[in-house]
Amino acid sequence: MNTASFYTEEHEIFREGFRRFVAAEITPHAAEWEEARAVPRSLWRKMGEQGFLCPWLPEEYGGLGLDFAYSVIINEELARGDGFGVGVPLHSDVAVPYIASYGTPEAKERFLPGCTTGEVIAAVGFTEPDAGSDLAAIRTTAVRDGDSYVLNxxxxxxxxxxxxxxVVVAAKTEPEAGHRGVSLILVDGEAPGFSRGRTLEKMGYHMQDTAELVFEDCRVPAFHLLGEEGRGFKLMMEKLQQERLEVSVKCQTxxxxxxxxxxxxxxxRTAFGKPIGCHQANAFRLAEMATEVELGRTFLDDLIAAHLRGEEIVQRVSMAKxxxxxMVNRVAYQAVQLHGAYGYMEExxxxxxxxxxxxxxxxAGTSEIMKLIISRNLGLR
Ligand SMILES: Cc1cc2nc3c(=O)[nH]c(=O)nc-3n(C[C@H](O)[C@H](O)[C@H](O)COP(=O)(O)OP(=O)(O)OC[C@H]3O[C@@H](n4cnc5c(N)ncnc54)[C@H](O)[C@@H]3O)c2cc1C
Known part of the structure; x- marks a missing residue:
């Protein structure tokens, strides 16, 4: 149970309700969805009906006007109930905030109501085959043509x-201008010239689809531009704090x-006459794991509280991410080791x-890129 001070009784009631929803609608199907490499669209609509998509959006767009702690609850309970591949936190807390914060009135009107009902699923398209960490090197272009942008x-x-x-797409509107030439533009699923490439086969997160996107003279209305031309990098930097916090919540949970x-x-499990956890080497291993997990929880909750207060926490959220x-990888490795061969089995x-x-x-930014940000903020350039 998370007892952080920012949770009120309303949050806990919401958590109970969402936990029941996960137990009924997600956990029993998790294995099947992992196998299918997809979550059914009906789950999105069910979540939308119950107010579990973008609960922070204002009521005029179908949201509930709730704070970020509700998003944390959804993220945590999905992970606890075996729904850690459900792409909802990415939709609700990473992609949709770009539209809500920087979208034109027409774009908000067009997309946001569907984002709360589950009829519109959102994604963020930044990474390219030749540019991931170094987003200034992206090659996708967007050229203004009358009332449209044409993307390739x-x-x-x-x-x-x-x-x-x-999809919130990062594209160069001024290719020679480095990161100052990057703009963010919304591409809708029906846009002419937009297609999907392969759905990629991953090591894990099987129920979540991870795909390639292709833009071939893809035409979208000019009102799909987010913010101003050439300001895409700045918008990304503003939103990365919440994205990295969202991933940090997943890591901790x-x-x-x-x-x-x-x-x-x-x-x-017993071996040599006693539970394996009571052999001192394993007891100490578990003590170390529990200590790391406890440290993580304290740090994370402190950051969530600061984010809720509207503070700028880029440095500390980079440390957390x-x-x-x-840390979760160290803990997972040791947890498998403690399970012996059973830990290597799918069941x-x-x-x-x-x-x-x-x-x-x-x-959401590799550990090395996080260390780059942290060290730069320490004055090491
Ligand atoms: C499951 C999954 C889901 C994803 N979802 C999305 C998504 O929804 N949208 C999206 O846009 N992207 C997504 N990504 C892509 C992700 O953001 C990138 O993989 C990530 O930013 C790293 O980029 P890269 O893979 O191109 O690695 P590269 O940038 O090529 O880096 C390769 C290695 O070099 C290191 N490296 C790079 N630069 C430096 C440096 N300056 N100093 C030290 N080391 C460096 C990196 O840390 C890494 O270890 C997803 C990735 C995964 C695995």
Missing amino acids: GQKTFITNGAVADV MAEECLKEALEYAKT YWLAE YRICRLYRDVRGLPIL
């Missing part, structure tokens, strides 16, 4: 990419799940957790 290029590793109805699995197993993503939950956490130090 491709994206890869895009979460929700195979099903997205709207999954570390707690790994520890839980390891402890339960270590108390029940780096440390928590590495054990820890096996899937181990696979799924491996992507966390890579996505």
